[in-house]
Amino acid sequence: MFVIAQLSDLHVNGTHRNRARIEAALHYVNSRAEGIDALLVTGDLTDHAAPEEMLEAHKLITSPLPTLITIGNHDARPSFNAVFRPEVDPTSPVNVALTVGDVTLLAVDSSLPGERRGFLDDVTVSWLRTELDNADGKVVVAFHHPPVTLGMPMMDSIMQSSPERLGDLVDAHPEIVALVCGHAHSGAVTTFRGRPLCLAPGVSSTLNLPFEGSAVVNRDQPAGVAFHLIDDDGRVITHFRAIPG
Ligand SMILES: [Fe+2]
Ligand SMILES: [Fe+2]
Known part of the structure; x- marks a missing residue:
């Protein structure tokens, strides 16, 4: 059994509260690393994309596991790349691949x-197409913004735009066993183009469903x-774990 641990929506913002939640979640994963094959982090590493927040995120996201990280709407390519990938053009989209055994993760x-909404730009679609064409074995595609509505009105208004750009690639590649994302701060499971679409819960907070309360967060x-x-x-079987602070 291949196991991917996924964290999303860390929202590093200099507060002790968020730092403690991130440390607890990573400790839960890292202390079980022998049974896990890869760690995936699907964006909103920071609250405001500030350089000092990105430096803190870089310091906090430490793991003995092979790790793949992409960004969300609260992040920014220049501050992410400056800290995590200083060798690339600062404005490059954060498209990254990791193969472990017969599983390839494409973030x-x-x-x-x-x-705030999402979109796969032309560079990203082209990169994903090439990676999918070259991948052997099973593939998991990860990103920040869900390409479908979730019954969460605020989130649904800032979902991934033009989801057919992703959908056309999914249709052409049966080796994609699942798609995973974040952004909604809500552990959730649905489908996209007939494939499982799994959303990791938020590390920093949860967003209410309409019947859970009038506050969004x-x-x-x-x-x-x-x-x-x-x-x-x-x-693919997805399990969720709550990590008490
Ligand atoms: Fe978020
Ligand atoms: Fe987000």
Whole structure:
């Protein structure tokens, strides 16, 4: 069984509260690293994309596991690249690949500079197409913004725009066993183009469903982690864990 641990929406902002939640979530994963194959972080590493927040995120996200990180709408390519990938052009989208055994993780940058909604730009679509064409074995595609609505009105208004850009690639590639994302701060499972689409809970906070309260953000829920298990046949089983602070 192949195991991916996924964290999302860390929102490093210099506060002890968020730092403690991130440390607890990473400790939960890292202390079980022997049973896990890869760590995936799907964006909103920071609250405001400030250089000092990105430096703190870089310091906090430490793991013995092979780790793949992409960004969300609260991040920015220049501050991420300056800290995490100083060798690349600062404005490059954060499209990154990791192959472990017969599983390839492709994390693509769904952020749209200056906007809250998501979008896969031409560079990113082209990169993903090439990676999918060259991948052997099972593939998991990760990004920040969900390409479908979730029954969460605020989130649904800032989902991934033009989701057919991703959908056309999914249709053409049956080796994609699952798609995973974040952004909604809500552990959730649905489908996209007939494939499983799993959302990791937010580490920093949870967003309420309409019947859970009038406030959008719920800070009382604990941090969460998703574990995606992939069996030999490519069937994906997602488990969620709450991490008490
Ligand atoms: Fe977020
Ligand atoms: Fe987000």
